[in-house]
Amino acid sequence: MSVDAVLAALPHGQFIGGTWRPSEDSFAVLNPATEEVITRVAEATPQDARAALDAACDAARGWADTAPRERAEVLRRTFDLVVERRDLFATCMTMEMGKPLPEAYGEVAYGAEFLRWFSEEAVRIEGRFSIAPSSGQRVLTMKQPVGPVYAITPWNFPLAMGTRKLAPAIAAGCTAVIKPAHETPLTTLLFLQALQDAGLPAGVVNCLTSTHSAAVSEPIITDPRLRKLTFTGSTAVGKILLRQAADHVLKTSMELGGNAPFLVLPSADLDKAVQGALDAKMRNIGEACTAANRMYVHESLAAEFSARLAEKMAALPIGNGLDDGVRVGPLVSPQQLATVTDLLGDAVERGARIVTGGARPEGPGYFLQPTVLTGVPTDARVFREEIFGPVAPIATFATLDEAIALANATEFGLMAYVFGENISEAAYVVERLESGMVGLNSGVISDPAAPFGGVKESGLGREGSHEGIEEYLETKYVGIRL
Secondary structure (H helix, E strand, O other): OOHHHHHHHOOOOEEEOOEEEOOOOEEEEEEOOOOEEEEEEEOOOHHHHHHHHHHHHHHHHHHHOOOHHHHHHHHHHHHHHHHHOHHHHHHHHHHHHOOOHHHHHHHHHHHHHHHHHHHHHHHHOOOEEEEOOOOOOEEEEEEEEOOOEEEEOOOOOOOHHHHHHHHHHHHHOOOEEEEOOOOOOHHHHHHHHHHHHOOOOOOOEEEOOOOOHHHHHHHHHOOOOOOEEEEEOOHHHHHHHHHHHHOOOOEEEEEOOOOEEEEEOOOOOHHHHHHHHHHHHHHHHHOOOOOEEEEEEEOOOHHHHHHHHHHHHHOOOEOOOOOOOOOEOOOOOHHHHHHHHHHHHHHHHOOOEEEEOOOOOOOOOOOOOOEEEEOOOOOOHHHHOOOOOOEEEEEEEOOHHHHHHHHHOOOEEOEEEEEOOOHHHHHHHHHHOOOOEEEEOOOOOOOOOOOEOOEEOOEEOOEOHHHHHHOOEEEEEEEEOO
8 A cells, every 4th residue: 555545544633522623733753764754643732631531431321331242343343444454554554663564464463353352352241140158148240341541552563552452441331542652643543543434432432642641641640530541661651650540549551561581491492492582572673562682592502593593683674664575674763773772782882792783774764783692791781671672682591490580580570482392391481480471482472362461560450361351340249138
């Protein structure tokens, strides 16, 4: 699909109460591959934020009372529209975020599946009836929507993060306000248009686009009518939001930062491990909270693993994600590029060796060559901070207990990877990892049918699977004396 066709399909304004409202101010959305302005998007104000929450609150009772089957059918129709418009969504994502077009198509399929999954979960919200064993009182429990939701989504998966939050909210009977990242708002606007075209009633979902997140979020989070806050982003921002949410004791789900260890055990199949490392590191240009951030390889395998991974990463074509054959697009912004290059420079200064990559290609765009580092000291920042870019630092270990200690030596606990063919060895490691998710002999495990979330400072709650809809429901108990 052409760039012009994408621009022609984009709605304009803040989506509030079922209408697209114009704004006086706007901000530019850039293509990170060319550094050129794609278009300008309406800049929301605090007044817009209050209006969006008003609309969500006005629609809340009616949507909660809507039959689950009707809610399910809206989600299923939206799924069909997203799939039908996959060329539009994929091209738009590549334009504003930079990921190669094949990966953008992959995100369309992944993001759409949350709509289908939760359309099926909407009709399976159940309570229970029982007799209390001592008192004989009848115990009736029912599930009810938590109430208006504020969803803040990141720039790295602009469709999937929106569907992963809004689909269960809609299925549960909640209304919502969504604020996408200012780097990648266009995909969310297309998603809201699909929801509207699928027949979602006015006010059930509202959307704000803004470069002033704090100013727009403050009137929503401090309003006592809001009952749920869901956020995907950095741990630092998540902590701020949790403090704000405490004032009204909001139900929260937080998908925060990661520092995923990638462990190659002595029994690993190196073909699987190298391919798994490539998948876990280079998916989404490394800009994923689940990306392999630290690679710890058994000392008997480290030299061969490093050489083979470097060979594969060096062969990945770099360029504009809209061009044929490209496997590595640009980072999303100059700020993200600067962060990654600073981490790379720190590792080299501390003694790490660049096996491949490490440089910026000439020309426009926020590009960085896929990079493999060996001999990385454990105190290097790349082992302590989330890289969010195409840099793979490698260190070695001698024993399983040493590998476990290295993997757990972080305040984060979102994702971990383990490669090993000895099942006893692998199980010993997996059971001791402090992580909400583990990929065993797999470099990509995210799935709408599986619960996504972390432990420690990587977040609260789970998204996707059966657990995902529970984040938007409250349990009410009714005691009945006959």
